[in-house]
Amino acid sequence: MQDAIAEYVHDGDTVAIEGFTHLICFAAGHEIIRQRRRDLILCRLTPDVIYDQMIAAGVASKLVFSWLGNPGVGSLHAIRRRVERSDPESLEIEEYSHFGMVSRYVAGASGLPFFPIRSYFASDLPVANPMIKQVESPYGDGSVYAVPPLNPDVSIVHCQRADRNGNAQIWGFLGCQKEAAFAADRVILVCEELVGEDIIRSDPNRTVIPGLIVDALVVEPKACHPSFAQGYYDRDNRFYVDWDPISRDPQMLSEWLDEWVYGLTTHAEYVEKLGSERWARLTPGHAPSAEVDYGTYK
Amino acid sequence: MSEAEYSRSEMMIVASARQLAGERVCFVGIGPPNIACNLAKRTVAPDLELVYEAGVYGAAPQRLPLSIGDPTLVTGAVSVTNMFELFAYYLQRGLVDVAFLGASQIDRFGNVNTTVIGEYASPKVRLPGSGGACDIAINAHKLFVIMPQSTRSFVKEVDFVTSPGHLTGKRPDDWPGKGPAIVVTGFGVYKFAPDGEMYLASLHPGVTVDDVRANCAWEIAIADDVAQTPRPSDEELRLIREDLDPEGIYTSR
Numbered sequence: 001m002q003d004a005i006a007e008y009v010h011d012g013d014t015v016a017i018e019g020f021t022h023l024i025c026f027a028a029g030h031e032i033i034r035q036r037r038r039d040l041i042l043c044r045l046t047p048d049v050i051y052d053q054m055i056a057a058g059v060a061s062k063l064v065f066s067w068l069g070n071p072g073v074g075s076l077h078a079i080r081r082r083v084e085r086s087d088p089e090s091l092e093i094e095e096y097s098h099f100g101m102v103s104r105y106v107a108g109a110s111g112l113p114f115f116p117i118r119s120y121f122a123s124d125l126p127v128a129n130p131m132i133k134q135v136e137s138p139y140g141d142g143s144v145y146a147v148p149p150l151n152p153d154v155s156i157v158h159c160q161r162a163d164r165n166g167n168a169q170i171w172g173f174l175g176c177q178k179e180a181a182f183a184a185d186r187v188i189l190v191c192e193e194l195v196g197e198d199i200i201r202s203d204p205n206r207t208v209i210p211g212l213i214v215d216a217l218v219v220e221p222k223a224c225h226p227s228f229a230q231g232y233y234d235r236d237n238r239f240y241v242d243w244d245p246i247s248r249d250p251q252m253l254s255e256w257l258d259e260w261v262y263g264l265t266t267h268a269e270y271v272e273k274l275g276s277e278r279w280a281r282l283t284p285g286h287a288p289s290a291e292v293d294y295g296t297y298k
Numbered sequence: 299m300s301e302a303e304y305s306r307s308e309m310m311i312v313a314s315a316r317q318l319a320g321e322r323v324c325f326v327g328i329g330p331p332n333i334a335c336n337l338a339k340r341t342v343a344p345d346l347e348l349v350y351e352a353g354v355y356g357a358a359p360q361r362l363p364l365s366i367g368d369p370t371l372v373t374g375a376v377s378v379t380n381m382f383e384l385f386a387y388y389l390q391r392g393l394v395d396v397a398f399l400g401a402s403q404i405d406r407f408g409n410v411n412t413t414v415i416g417e418y419a420s421p422k423v424r425l426p427g428s429g430g431a432c433d434i435a436i437n438a439h440k441l442f443v444i445m446p447q448s449t450r451s452f453v454k455e456v457d458f459v460t461s462p463g464h465l466t467g468k469r470p471d472d473w474p475g476k477g478p479a480i481v482v483t484g485f486g487v488y489k490f491a492p493d494g495e496m497y498l499a500s501l502h503p504g505v506t507v508d509d510v511r512a513n514c515a516w517e518i519a520i521a522d523d524v525a526q527t528p529r530p531s532d533e534e535l536r537l538i539r540e541d542l543d544p545e546g547i548y549t550s551r
Contacts, residue, residue, distance in 0.1 A: 235369060
């Protein structure tokens with residue numbers, strides 16, 4: 001992870017660590033904090049606790065998003081302090097709806113100049129963000145809103161399993177992992193588990209990202225905590241609830257970063273520090289899918 | 299009829315869940331709508347197909363998901379798709395009958411703010427923003443809203459229109475969705491007249507019209523025949539307290 005971040009994430013880059021609640025690569029965010037990147041433009045539909053931590057640590061000057069909260073809990077207070085009071089400094093924001101952000105990745109991944117959606121009518125969002133523009137259908141059947149493509153300099157996407165060529169398979173919530181990867185100039189792929197190419201080829205419908213577009217592959221188990229990896233470990237809801245008082249208090253937040261990010265050198269140490277009892281609690285039961293038969297054709 | 303005690307927020311959840319009787323495909327918002335929709339599926343609407351913006355159609359959660367992106371929404375669902383397909387094919391194509399969302403501010407025409415209190419450029423309070431709400435409010439066939447009521451939330455003019463309601467009385471006919479139909483608060487159930495204005499349709503037990511007026515910043519219209527919301531049943535309270543919100547996160551008791 002250290003090498004991948006050092007080589008592919010530079011000061012001033014536009015960075016997307018995607019994953020909708022699921023497969024959010026906290027380990028990559030922590031490594032970016034440790035390497036003290038600056039002036040990043042951070043993109044995500046839901047900044048989540050990982051961007052609250054990164055923005056508190058001072059890595060970003062701008063945030064592009066569509067829903068700014070601690071899901072199911074409340075606010076991301078470090079980000080709010082910067083937006084409401086420029087405390088300790090201002091943070092530029094560029095805001096869409098979820099469908100708008102998703103469509104931006106789709107446009108970016110498809111090489112299109114914009115993407116049209118049926119949204120934003122009579123909303124103040126296009127007033128707040130002039131990048132959302134109303135356009136007439138060229139076929140004369142009304143108007144829609146256009147959003148611009150989003151092409152991150154680097155997208156960091158997590159997956160359950162990949163082979164050594166970076167062919168990645170995901171199940172559970174797919175979020176925008178595929179779109180964010182295809183839209184990016186550089187892709188860092190992080191996996192829970194490295195598997196043989198034969199495993200990937202045994203179920204090609206489950207392959208979301210081909211190694212063709214992957215620049216760096218990192219094998220980092222449990223890299224998403226407190227987010228989750230379907231079938232591997234549960235969402236640590238207690239962490240999200242516990243984050244609220246930490247996030248409210250800049251001193252506590254700074255101490256948390258010292259203890260859990262700056263004070264550690266690798267994610268393996270973080271996993272160890274959380275303790276086996278916590279991991280046992282987060283281990284799900286089994287619910288395997290039924291096998292399918294692709295057939296052989298010779 | 300039992301005389302069990304219950305909280306205002308429990309009444310709000312129960313009254314919201316009952317509104318989903320007879321509905322088929324429901325888009326579920328974060329927070330109180332999440333518990334209301336899951337209560338509906340276990341009571342008045344067992345065939346309800348729960349849709350979550352994380353990409354799920356036909357969720358069958360075994361526990362109440364704290365977030366709307368919980369792994370319990372995946373296991374046993376009918377379909378899990380990427381977010382583009384969920385918004386484009388399910389929502390924008392018109393397959394969602396009703397969406398249940400929360401709100402921070404609402405005006406008499408059902409226009410909703412979840413973005414900022416104060417000026418956008420220098421907000422007094424920065425709220426989460428749209429998420430999928432703006433997209434949903436425009437494209438779902440109809441919209442139900444669940445929210446706490448006070449003069450700070452039921453306002454003359456919202457500080458920011460995140461999700462359009464009936465605009466200043468009527469939304470254009472060519473919009474895919476018909477807009478807000480029901481608002482449920484801790485005080486009562488509100489509906490919308492043909493001219494797009496909200497009116498009080500049902501009062502919760504123990505609440506008076508004066509309470510409603512004192513907690514609304516405009517002069518709220520009152521139906522001629524205001525109904526009384528039936529109190530929560532023992533079974534509804536049991537499901538909330540034992541299964542759906544055992545820690546009382548959404549239903550402070």
